Structures are given as C-alpha cells and as structure tokens.
Amino acid sequence: MITAERKPIDEIRAMIAPYKRVLVLGCGSCVAECAAGGEKETGMLASTLRMANKMEGQEVIIQEKTLDRQCVKDFVVLLDDVIDQYDAVLSLGCGAGVQAVAEMFSEIPILPALNTEFLGETRDQGYWVENCLGCGDCMLDDFGGVCPLARCSKQLLNGPCGGSREGKCEINPEVPCAWQAIIDRLDRFGSLERLEQIYPPKDWSRKQGGGPRKIMREDQQR
C-alpha cells in the first residue's frame, strides 16, 4: 500500500491561510491503513485546525469529509454536490488522490496535508516498511522474494557487499541486510546457485524512463 505522514500543523496552516471555507478531505484506503489520512485522522486534523482558528479569532469554516478512495473518480464525484461551498480542499489523500481530486475540480485549490512516502508493508501495528520501488520489472523470483533494490541500502543486484555485521547493514545497524535475507531464503529453498548469476545493470526505462507510466486494460474498460 501507499504510505504517508501528515505534514506539520504549521505548514498546513500556512497553506490554508488565504482561505475562509476549507474542506478537510480524508481517504479511506491506503492512508487510512497507515493512520495518516483516514476518517479519524481527518477528524483530528479538522478539529485541531478549528481550535487553532478559534484561538486566533479567525472566522474560518473548516468541515470534514472522508471518501472511500480519492484516487478513483467514481468516489471523487461524490464531492460534486458540496465542493462549491468551499474555497479550498485540504486533502489527506496520497499524491495520486490529491491530483485525482484536483483534476476533477480544476477551479478550486486542492492542497496536500500529507507527505506521500513509499510503497510499504504493514510489518506490525504502527510500523510500516518500504519494500517495493515499483520498478515495473519485478525480479523477486530471482532473489528469494526479497527485493535488493528496495531493501538493500546500496541497491545491489550482485550482492552481498561484504559490509554487513550480524545480519545488519553497515550504513545503519537497525537496518536488516537485504542480502543476508536473500541468502538465508535461497539457502532454505536449496537455490544458492542463483548467487553465481551476474545481473546486468537494472533497466530503469520501465520505471519512469518514458515519463509518467500508465496501464490500459481494454478488458476492464467501459
């Protein structure tokens, strides 16, 4: 899923300062799962902003709403009946969500309340880790299900580097060595001979080499 973190309150307040009627817009998908932009977080942010405005005597209307998904137009269209009541929308969606809403409502500023971080896994409650770069050419089958591009600090396709200690990366002892995990898993599968293969430099043209990527599936289209 896509992970995100809320921007500092001061930064958010500076963004919405010019506006008198603001809709704080949550998203019930990825950013809800990572406790950054779901219904609760949207309520918390709206409440905090309202309190801040009251303390400063500012007459600003701040209301909140949460869509199931901000990155799907079928849900964004639900704003159609209410959007005109506001001068700006403060979105707690990921970057994709903010832009989807902005594209549909081009006459009103859609402001990001979150910093979108990475494609991550929920490792534990309140603990998310990056483990996919979205490179467009998955090689996890070669590396025992551990991505050296996302999880090795040096992004080595031909590792290990030799710098790890006790299974931890030399750049930070709190970071598990991805290549230690790769070797351990390949060993378990009896596939250590894969380590002898030399991989050429990664072809990044499938990530963003051709500009913004898109997927078109005719069988899924209307």
Added chain:
Amino acid sequence: MESRMSQDTKEQAGKKPRTAQGRKRTLALFYCQNTPESSEAVRQALEKKYASRVRLFPIPCSGRLDPLHLLKALEEFADAAYVIACPEGACRYFEGNTRATKRVDTTAQTIAQIGLEKGRVGIVANSKENPKPLAKLAEEILDRTRELRPSPVLERPRRGKGTKEKKDDHSRKKTH
C-alpha cells in the same frame, strides 16, 4: 502533570474561577467502566453534584479512547479532557491502559502544536494497591485542572445557528 503546565498557567492558579464571560470551566472525564464504584447511578450523581463543571463519559476500556474524543471535547466544551484508566498491569484487556497513555501523549503533542498547554489533557491510572472510586478520582482531577486558565478555544463567543446557516449555504454558483 503539574510539570507540564506553563508558567502562565501557574500564575493564574486560584485567581480566576470564571472566565471574563462568566463561564465556569468544564472538565471532560472519560473513565474505564472497570473503575470501582463507577455505575451509571454514580455517574449521574456526580454530574448532578458538579453541574456543568464535569462531564463524565464511560468507556468499556481506556483502550477505547481515541485522540479524537479528547480533541472534540476541547474544541466544543471542555477546558481540560482527562482519562481514568486501570492500574498498570491490571487492564482487563491487558494493554488498554498503555494504549490510552500513548494516545493521550499524541493528543498533548497535537494541541501543543497550536499553542494549547499539554496539561489540558491527561491520564490518571488508578492505584493497584489502593484502588479509588470514580468520585474520588474525579475530585482529584478537578483539583488538578483547577490551576488551568480558561481555555482560549472557548473564550470567544460561541457561534451557533449562524455557523449552520453558512454551512448550508448553497447560494454559490458552481465553478466547474
């Protein structure tokens, strides 16, 4: 908790029981229903005793508390919002009280970012050896929060119907 209070707060201690508009300060008190002597009858008796100064909210476990509960209370009516939890290691659901502690800390950090004193929210764990009834804990928390100055969030005249009228204003034309 006292150490969290600002100097400004301490200076006002005991000087001004009412705000400039004559509003009494209000405490929102969320309490675990496993607190001794915390039946509905006790809650009603306490609310009657303290009138509008204390509003009591029973929750099945302090772990049910969400920062949003505290924030909404501070935004809408309370000068302070506190939680009563079970003693450490004695939560019926094992870790509800430790979760509540973290959520209160999160709320304190949030309100500090907009200039509210962290001491406006807090959590009080009951004693394991000598558990106190709800009435006693409420009294202690009320004493503690008495030192807070009136909430600057609630000091301005409350906007009632006027806000709603604006909220429902559909007179603006569509721009797309």
